[in-house]
Amino acid sequence: MADPVAPILLFDSGVGGLTVYDALRKVLPDAPVIYAADLAGLPYGTKTEAQIAARVAGLLGRMAERWQPRLACIACNTASTIALGMVRDVLEIPVVGTVPAIKPAAAVTRTGTIGLVGTEATIRQRYVDDLETEFAGDKRLLRVAAPGLVQAAEAKLRGAPVDPALIADVHDRLAAMAGSGAGDDSIDTLVLACTHFPLLAEELAAAFGESVQLVDGAAGIARRIAHLLEGQSFARDGSPNRFVVTGPLAGANGLEAALAARGFGSAEGF
Ligand code: DGL
Numbered sequence: 001m002a003d004p005v006a007p008i009l010l011f012d013s014g015v016g017g018l019t020v021y022d023a024l025r026k027v028l029p030d031a032p033v034i035y036a037a038d039l040a041g042l043p044y045g046t047k048t049e050a051q052i053a054a055r056v057a058g059l060l061g062r063m064a065e066r067w068q069p070r071l072a073c074i075a076c077n078t079a080s081t082i083a084l085g086m087v088r089d090v091l092e093i094p095v096v097g098t099v100p101a102i103k104p105a106a107a108v109t110r111t112g113t114i115g116l117v118g119t120e121a122t123i124r125q126r127y128v129d130d131l132e133t134e135f136a137g138d139k140r141l142l143r144v145a146a147p148g149l150v151q152a153a154e155a156k157l158r159g160a161p162v163d164p165a166l167i168a169d170v171h172d173r174l175a176a177m178a179g180s181g182a183g184d185d186s187i188d189t190l191v192l193a194c195t196h197f198p199l200l201a202e203e204l205a206a207a208f209g210e211s212v213q214l215v216d217g218a219a220g221i222a223r224r225i226a227h228l229l230e231g232q233s234f235a236r237d238g239s240p241n242r243f244v245v246t247g248p249l250a251g252a253n254g255l256e257a258a259l260a261a262r263g264f265g266s267a268e269g270f
Contacts, residue, residue, distance in 0.1 A: 041059075167200070
């Protein structure tokens with residue numbers, strides 16, 4: 001049985017995994033959490049598979065050694081679709097990944113045309129091909145990369161406005177792939193296959209309209225973590241959750257309000 005103060009480690013390249021953190025706090029409000037943002041490695045989506053795998057496995061190994069977490073969650077689709085197996089080999093604790101929510105999207109689509117927006121690295125993964133074959137073999141899954149949205153989400157959480165052209169570009173590229181537009185084959189479900197993107201849900205929902213349902217995996221991941229930790233006790237000793245960044249601490253500048261609202265103390269360096 002885990003020590004009651006042993007944390008859950010949530011890991012992402014940046015602030016995207018906070019969307020998983022928010023969902024996790026709803027189901028396990030008392031669990032101590034260390035959130036690690038690899039800002040020195042951000043963005044992952046434009047890196048190679050080898051770069052991402054080496055970085056994520058190395059960092060998570062060192063973090064687990066330092067903090068002795070009871071469970072680690074890779075709250076990043078890019079890192080999970082590339083390095084989940086490798087990280088599970090390295091760590092001796094349960095490791096939960098975050099993979100594109102193709103299964104729930106396939107369950108709700110009525111037109112059978114699903115859009116998927118992720119990072120460049122995620123949308124080319126075999127892992128995603130396999131999810132498509134397994135859960136959406138009889139659907140049309142249209143994938144687009146949107147690296148600009150990662151930076152936009154990072155900036156939004158620091159108080160900056162979102163450039164509507166970035167959102168419109170995602171919409172327009174997917175609409176062009178879907179074909180004529182309205183009709184039986186139009187996109188009615190959009191998978192947010194990057195944990196940063198639910199931070200832009202409002203903007204994406206406005207661009208895609210009411211007929212398109214946005215789907216992400218955060219609530220499912222939170223339930224999975226709660227299930228794996230069922231029966232364990234949690235004690236936070238009155239201390240806030242920890243938000244840790246790689247690289248210069250100044251990388252967390254501007255996040256103060258977002259962190260305080262989520263019950264974190266001041267950002268720390270790794
Ligand atoms: N949040 C990450 C994901 O879910 C990726 C962002 C990035 O570093 O490119 O894919």
